[in-house]
Amino acid sequence: MEIKVAIFEDNKKLRESLKELINTAGMVCTGAFPDAANLIRNITFSMPDVVLMDIHMPGISGIEAVQIIKEKFPAVRILMQTVFEDDDKIFAAICAGASGYMLKKTTPQKMLEAVEETYQGGAAMSPSVAGKVLQMFRSQSSIAKHEFIQLSEREKEILGLLVNGKSYKAIAAACFISADTVSTHVRHIYEKLHVHSKSEAVAKAIKQKLV
Amino acid sequence: MEIKVAIFEDNKKLRESLKELINTAGMVCTGAFPDAANLIRNITFSMPDVVLMDIHMPGISGIEAVQIIKEKFPAVRILMQTVFEDDDKIFAAICAGASGYMLKKTTPQKMLEAVEETYQGGAAMSPSVAGKVLQMFRSQSSIAKHEFIQLSEREKEILGLLVNGKSYKAIAAACFISADTVSTHVRHIYEKLHVHSKSEAVAKAIKQKLV
């Protein structure tokens, strides 16, 4: 089925060409609006899968619009579109629930790909925006330096259950294996984490976000 | 000038085709290695602008390699390449200093674009990976509701030692009290936290920031 796209963009020329672009690419533009007035009604009527949202609009800003849309229509995926690449705007857009963030200088071809990817559940970002996100991400989590710890799937599963306070016996039951096997896995986990007790393992798992 | 690319990839076939791809796209592959042995030497000789790094390699893992490269050659930009899209691997790679993270199922064309974007200072990410990053990003800014837990000074002290993985005996020694007293305190802590094991207490202590 065709991807239904709604456009919010105050520049008329750009709005029209985006509409044109969408419609000639096997998708369908079910609405193109110059601002976020009557937002709920416009979304309800156009029933979009993906919203292309300009950050800078008269009246309600694109970021506020994202918050409102995400609250009322959580399933709708939103691709921000803007000329700005300030950290705070990017941050605000992501926290508001945007699924992607493209710069307007992006080529039409890439923009279409981005809409497609957004529809399919991915996050489309212009590389420079993505770079800023990684930067922010690192600065937020620079509290503990992360050793790289390679646990097998099973080990991660068991570590998760350990963190939840399960005993070997309970883990054995949950994983359909014997308590002896749990013990073996736990021993391997301890070796990889360089710890010698459950509490150390649990503490490390949480601090290093292994679970 | 041509972009110089070094490849780390344990699978020989893939390594050769990547090399081929790079060389036929106006870039130059200055090195292709099956593992991270002699990492420093190989980087020094190949002088790459961009490193294509497989996460899963025998010996030193790709993530450890990233840490080492970033430490010795901060200017080198690294594009991770892997079949895995586990949160923890992505997280570790980003924190280690990777500039991008592409899935191996990515088309050769997109892979070349990614190398190009990486070289130009952007961050190339497969959309599904980018989605996970946004997810992690949002979840980091969320705050856990905290119950009202009133621990005595001594209890907080002992809980802290528990979180650090100390045994009752070690705690007894550290606090100059008997192991039996530690046991009593721990019992009281469990009651106040509504838990029944060391691991649960440790997990709760960390999540509620009691320590």
Add this chain to the structure above:
DNA sequence: AGTAAAATCACCAATTCAGGTGATTGTCGG
């Protein structure tokens, strides 16, 4: 085809833990 890692199970010893009971201080506020 052959090696390496992961996952599985078993047996075993020594230690640790969880929770029950009971008791002695010291401190604080009413």
Add this chain to the structure above:
DNA sequence: CCGACAATCACCTGAATTGGTGATTTTACT
């Protein structure tokens, strides 16, 4: 002064944990 509570210690029992050795099977990669 008394009751409540924190802090201290002791003894006990059954269950859980840690860590060692050894082995089989499956899966993945070379």
